[in-house]
């Protein structure tokens with residue numbers, strides 16, 4: 001990354017993994033390290049949120065688009081705030097697929113998170129078939145536009161984006177640094193059409209099989225400002241090495 005205004009961020013998405021002992025292991029590993037040039041966030045399954053110390057930045061993997069009421073199984077933004085949660089991953093491809101979250105529902109969730117003054121980590125990314133068909137940029141633009149249409153470009157000053165090509169998630173098939181950079185630059189240009197300051201300032205993470213061994217090269221790309229990490233966030237040493245790569 002090159003812009004001095006963008007602070008690197010690494011967010012760990014535990015998905016439906018981890019246990020109480022991992023909370024302690026991650027915190028002791030990361031707190032020993034000097035990570036003064038970046039921020040790290042853990043997004044554990046919701047039941048573990050209350051087990052972290054207050055110094056750890058926390059996020060969730062999903063939130064309801066509703067305030068309260070008869071929505072069995074859902075968790076509201078106000079509940080998350082009570083547990084000191086500052087971030088919410090919205091629109092992860094697994095939720096889009098497993099829970100049929102459309103671009104419109106994703107946009108509603110982003111709006112709800114922003115309204116509560118939490119930071120959404122909005123995920124966008126294409127399936128392999130879209131990349132092969134050559135419609136990658138249209139696909140990403142449509143995902144962004146659904147949110148832009150609802151919340152407006154100025155709200156993007158308060159959110160984080162994550163580009164996660166679906167074919168790279170949990171597959172070990174990382175996008176090359178050039179492939180990641182190409183899409184990140186496209187996203188920034190797309191936002192710049194509406195507001196160049198917002199486009200320059202927004203943090204855009206890359207997600208998809210990031211490991212200690214490839215993080216440095218990915219994060220050295222001009223428009224890659226850190227990572228959204230799945231599998232490697234479950235191993236404290238691997239997660240630390242990714243955070244160290246972002247800290248440089």
Ligand code: PEP
Pocket residue numbers: 013164168169170171172207208209210228229230231232
């Ligand atoms: C993710 O689930 O957001 C992710 C990027 O997973 P992984 O790092 O395991 O590919």
